Amino acid sequence: MAKLNENIDNSLEDETDELIRLMMLKFLMGEDREFFDYEEIDNNEIYDDIEQINQEDEEAYFDSEEPSENNLAEYTGIQDY
Numbered sequence: 001m002a003k004l005n006e007n008i009d010n011s012l013e014d015e016t017d018e019l020i021r022l023m024m025l026k027f028l029m030g031e032d033r034e035f036f037d038y039e040e041i042d043n044n045e046i047y048d049d050i051e052q053i054n055q056e057d058e059e060a061y062f063d064s065e066e067p068s069e070n071n072l073a074e075y076t077g078i079q080d081y
Contacts, residue, residue, distance in 0.1 A: 026032045
């Protein structure tokens with residue numbers, strides 16, 4: 001009888017793990033829209049990662065700058081004493 005209970009417990013645990021895995025996959029793939037409002041999360045600034053946004057803005061700013069030719073002409077490599 002103990003062996004039967006152990007098998008049932010193991011089977012139930014395996015099925016629970018599989019259910020959780022499937023629920024996570026459906027959530028990540030957005031296939032649970034009838035149960036979860038993604039728009040509420042996507043359009044809420046509370047959940048935005050401000051540090052990431054600032055870093056991306058900074059990188060875009062510096063990537064858009066073109067090197068100044070004036071700065072290159074001023075540096076001759078020779079030190080003026």
